[in-house]
Amino acid sequence: MKPAIKEKFKGYELVDAYPEDGWLKGYFYAVEEDIASSGLKLQKAYQDLGSIRHRDYILHLLGIKNGERVLDVGCSIGALMVYCGLLGAEVYGVDISGSSIEKANLYLKKYQLGGKAVVCDARKLNFADNYFDKVVSSDFFEHMTAQDNLQVLKEIKRVLKPGGLCVIRTPNLTYLKYAKLFKMLKRLFTFKNPFAIVIPQTQGEGRQHIGLLTKKQLLKIIQRAGFLNFRFYSDRNSRIEKINYGLAQYLAENHFLSGMFSEDLIVALRKPIILSFFP
Numbered sequence: 001m002k003p004a005i006k007e008k009f010k011g012y013e014l015v016d017a018y019p020e021d022g023w024l025k026g027y028f029y030a031v032e033e034d035i036a037s038s039g040l041k042l043q044k045a046y047q048d049l050g051s052i053r054h055r056d057y058i059l060h061l062l063g064i065k066n067g068e069r070v071l072d073v074g075c076s077i078g079a080l081m082v083y084c085g086l087l088g089a090e091v092y093g094v095d096i097s098g099s100s101i102e103k104a105n106l107y108l109k110k111y112q113l114g115g116k117a118v119v120c121d122a123r124k125l126n127f128a129d130n131y132f133d134k135v136v137s138s139d140f141f142e143h144m145t146a147q148d149n150l151q152v153l154k155e156i157k158r159v160l161k162p163g164g165l166c167v168i169r170t171p172n173l174t175y176l177k178y179a180k181l182f183k184m185l186k187r188l189f190t191f192k193n194p195f196a197i198v199i200p201q202t203q204g205e206g207r208q209h210i211g212l213l214t215k216k217q218l219l220k221i222i223q224r225a226g227f228l229n230f231r232f233y234s235d236r237n238s239r240i241e242k243i244n245y246g247l248a249q250y251l252a253e254n255h256f257l258s259g260m261f262s263e264d265l266i267v268a269l270r271k272p273i274i275l276s277f278f279p
Helices: 032-038 049-062 079-086 098-110 146-158 174-190 213-226 239-243 245-252
Strands: 010-015 025-028 045-047 071-073 089-095 114-118 132-138 160-171 227-232 264-270
Touching: 010 049, 025 132, 049 079, 049 132, 049 160, 049 239, 049 264, 071 079, 071 146, 079 098, 079 114, 079 132, 089 098, 098 114, 132 146, 146 160, 146 213, 160 174, 213 264, 239 245
Parallel strands: 071 089, 071 132, 089 114, 132 160
Antiparallel strands: 010 045, 025 045, 160 264, 227 264
């Protein structure tokens, strides 16, 4: 008897139903626009190992230690809060969405983690000065304007302890522009309309990504916010990695090419120590 052929999507094996706590486990639905060509049903899902690795990358940079107090800015439903809590941190999260905050707190309760998520405008954090050991913000800055991001970073600096660490991840606008150009040329050579290609979530009335940044733009905001010590990191491009791991690693490590091929801007910032005591 032949073994059953497992259905695949984007190179990953599909499951027939979205699992419990699927978001924490890195599961995604097979998105609707892909269904017509693939014949898949909407409820089918896949575990994206590339996404899981990207999340791990942020957690490695954070280096959570037992008993640290950590804030997630733009926490959504609290995935990063859960990961940090399971590593031993007391976790807090802020988001403007009440429904997301409710789900985040349910996660904390389910996994018996200390801390809480609160509805809060990230431009004015409801926490005391020098309160957190570490701050993380992933896939949030692109939802804010540059001026708002500056205010958010100033608030992050305020609530961090002297020498405290903040790790930020946001989509890399430079990469998105090159990816768009590549897709447009590909459509052009197949006699299709190249102008149908747009950067996702940047068009229309309901667009969410209103503040996508290049490395240069983010650097300017970081410096204006008063951070003196910071370092940018380049993770491997998950799409290129599927084709050739060595090439993905080379592009991530190459100073001149990493800015073009890195999917995200990732930066680790330290709150100034001396200026915290002698402003």
